[in-house]
Amino acid sequence: MxxxxxxxxxxxxxxxxxxxxxxxxxxxxxxxxxxxxxxxxxxxxxxxxxxxxxxxxxxxxxxxxxxxxxxxxxxxxxxxxxxxxxxxxxxxxxxxxxxxxxxxxxxxxxxxxxxxxxxxxxxxxxxxxxxxxxxxxxxxxxxxxxxxxNTWKSADFTDEFGGSALSAEWAQRQPFYNPAGLRNCAKGDPSASVVSGGTLRLSVLLDPARTAEKCAAKKADGSTLGSFAYRLNGHISTDGNHDFKFGVAAARIKFQKEKGGHTSFWLQPTSYNPDATSAKTDGAEVDIIEWFGQGGRQSGLTSFIYEPTPKGPKKTGGFLKQQDRFLANKKDAWYKNYHVFSVEWTPKHYVFRIDSKVSAVITNGISHVPQYPILSLLSSDYELANAPGDAKSLPQHSYVDWMQIWEY
CATH class of the missing domain: 2.60.40 (Immunoglobulin-like)
Known part of the structure; x- marks a missing residue:
């Protein structure tokens, strides 16, 4: 790329x-x-x-x-x-x-x-x-x-999602049902990534072409979780158009309230190597922030690194503890207001922040290769049972006000 x-x-x-x-x-x-x-x-x-x-x-x-x-x-x-x-x-x-x-x-x-x-x-x-x-x-x-x-100049990449369509920097991802990726019941679709009112609206929607059908959601081991409605997901990236190596990437986001899907701001290496064994030479998945909905188990905010190793992928990070301490006040909520989620990526560490506050620091799995940003609201098979009333919980929407990248 x-x-x-x-x-x-x-x-x-x-x-x-x-x-x-x-x-x-x-x-x-x-x-x-x-x-x-x-x-x-x-x-x-x-x-x-x-x-x-x-x-x-x-x-x-x-x-x-x-x-x-x-x-x-x-x-x-x-x-x-x-x-x-x-x-x-x-x-x-x-x-x-x-x-x-x-x-x-x-x-x-x-x-x-x-x-x-x-x-x-x-x-x-x-x-x-x-x-x-x-x-x-x-x-x-x-x-x-x-x-x-303060030596920072203007951002090297900025999108404030003006107008009524995505800029040419963005491309749709995975416009197909993906059992191998544990999304047998969901696929990316342009209708779930809409630009309007100065924001990008990411959605989980019912697939209008398959409303009469049900999908068999499955676990990683192949066992069935249950039957659910087919969905369309907002899933875009700048792969092939813009990448960076070391710097700060930030996005201003207001999340969906419901469970059953997760909003993500993340990075993937530009050059994919299926036989990767080292983050330094092959890159890593950097999940700057993921939101799994409000309330109960499997909900809330996470930050992760997935790095390749000779023994297989290694995951570092998890759900943020006491995540409400990052809210502005007692009336604030992740689905009510916008917050800026960012990563400071250096040769030695990833520092994750919510607005000004450090939320996590990870020092392993440091990528030394170019990576590109992804914005998504995905409904993976494993979380569909958490959606209240399955199809009745749809549509779900998250909003991205802007995304910026500063390189060094």
């Missing part, structure tokens, strides 16, 4: 945060004439210096990948995410973010997570320089991360 001719490698904007050791000298202990006082001061200074020496920090400026809201919105109005990391990790440590504007101006405050991460969502300001300072906390002296600049 052709690679993307507009790929721009930007080493200066590398996403892998570089750790640094604190080098600033701390104020010495107060000297007294009493021997005991001198000893105590020396001990305190030594202890403080040791605590300072073991601290490390990093500061990463990401593209505009945060845009919670009820309605479609212009991608250019999304907010930039700045991530500061402090080790040793201490949950609840106050952190302040500053932007250089003549002097340093404080623009936001937050507290670290249990992983020592402080995430900030701020208005996008191209070329701006930021620094983050963590307050003294639980025996650790205050520390400032090395400043970082």
């Amino acid at each position: 052709p690679s993307n001719p507009n790929r721009r490698y930007r080493a200066a904007a590398a996403l892998s945060a570089v750790s640094l050791t604190v080098t600033g000298a701390l104020a010495g202990a107060m000297t007294t004439s009493a021997e005991a006082g001198v000893d105590a001061a020396a001990s305190t200074s030594s202890s403080t210096s040791a605590a300072a020496a073991k601290q490390k920090t990093s500061l990463t400026v990401l593209p505009p990948i945060s845009q919670f809201g009820k309605k479609p919105a212009a991608a250019k109005k999304a907010k930039t995410v700045v991530t500061a990391t402090f080790t040793p990790a201490k949950k609840g440590r106050p952190v302040s973010l500053y932007v250089k504007s003549g002097g340093w101006k404080k623009v936001a405050t937050t507290k670290t997570t249990q992983f020592g991460i402080a995430d900030f969502t701020i208005p996008t300001k191209k070329g701006a320089t930021y620094k983050a300072t963590a307050a003294s906390y639980r025996g650790l002296p205050a520390i400032t991360a090395k400043p970082a600049k």
Whole structure:
């Protein structure tokens, strides 16, 4: 498949945060004439210096990948995410973010997570320089991360789904019933991928050509799960038109409420090798986000990596724990509002985020080959029994407001 001719490698904007050791000298202990006082001061200074020496920090400026809201919105109005990391990790440590504007101006405050991460969502300001300072906390002296600049330019790929049809970058996937892929009862169809009102509507629909028939859904072992209505699925990709290797991919999505199908934003390697044994040379399936509907078992959000190995495919990841902590407020729901789901893909890791918050980090199965994005709402055989009332639960709809890719 052709690679993307507009790929721009930007080493200066590398996403892998570089750790640094604190080098600033701390104020010495107060000297007294009493021997005991001198000893105590020396001990305190030594202890403080040791605590300072073991601290490390990093500061990463990401593209505009945060845009919670009820309605479609212009991608250019999304907010930039700045991530500061402090080790040793201490949950609840106050952190302040500053932007250089003549002097340093404080623009936001937050507290670290249990992983020592402080995430900030701020208005996008191209070329701006930021620094983050963590307050003294639980025996650790205050520390400032090395400043970082917003070097991101416009996205290398953007689709805001304007007009009334998909752009030429997109192609339909798997327009056939696929028993081998555990979709004996569903196939991709253009009628299930509709552009309207500034969004892409992905759907699960009844197949109008087979309403009088029932399908025998089957498990991977060949046993029958039951009989269900035939379905059409929204399933598109940029395979053959746009791929990338390393960078940030993000999509603003509002999910369907019902179970019985799963909405996905994912990546596949451009060159498919059925005998693949290594993600580094052959790529991996990167499931940035999957949503299986609201409520009960086999529901909610997941992020996965499927990597090829000599022993067969290896799966890493799973359902997100306490997923509602990523919602904006108590009235929010994944099927009520739009959120931005993204992956930061580097040679060393995948970092998954929901708006500004890190939802998962995976360090194995790292692809080093070009991959292309896929958007889908699929009804696989194994989940059809979860659809309330089978055909009565249809149609189901999810909405994608925009998708963007920034490469480096």
